[in-house]
Amino acid sequence: MIYSTTETIPGKDITEIVGIVTGNVVQSKHIGRDIMAGLKSIVGGEIRGYTEMLTDARDVAIQRLAASAHEKGADAVIGIRFTTSSIMDGSSEIMVFGTAVKLRG
Secondary structure, three states: OEEOOOOOOOOOEEEEEEEEEEEEEEEEOOHHHHHHHHHHHHHOOOOHHHHHHHHHHHHHHHHHHHHHHHHOOOOEEEEEEEEEEEEEOOEEEEEEEEEEEEEEO
16 A cells, blocks of 8 residues: 555556545553653653654554555555544544545556
């Protein structure tokens, strides 16, 4: 499955728009990460535990996007965008969406 933030795939022609596809995941904080984040907020700097958590969540969302496109018979997803939102205290959602297409070339 090809997926891209661009509106085209170089060397390929879009023959059909299959439709909008999405993938999302809601991730909650881990108490161990919260403790380290609290300590890190005193001295400043990157909170690596949260960075890793959100990277993993983004990867899961992309996998779900690709699976949704595959189920619809698409060859690629173009125009991919990401959004994040807070669901409740201690958890957030990462959502990825784009346009599933069929290709030739």
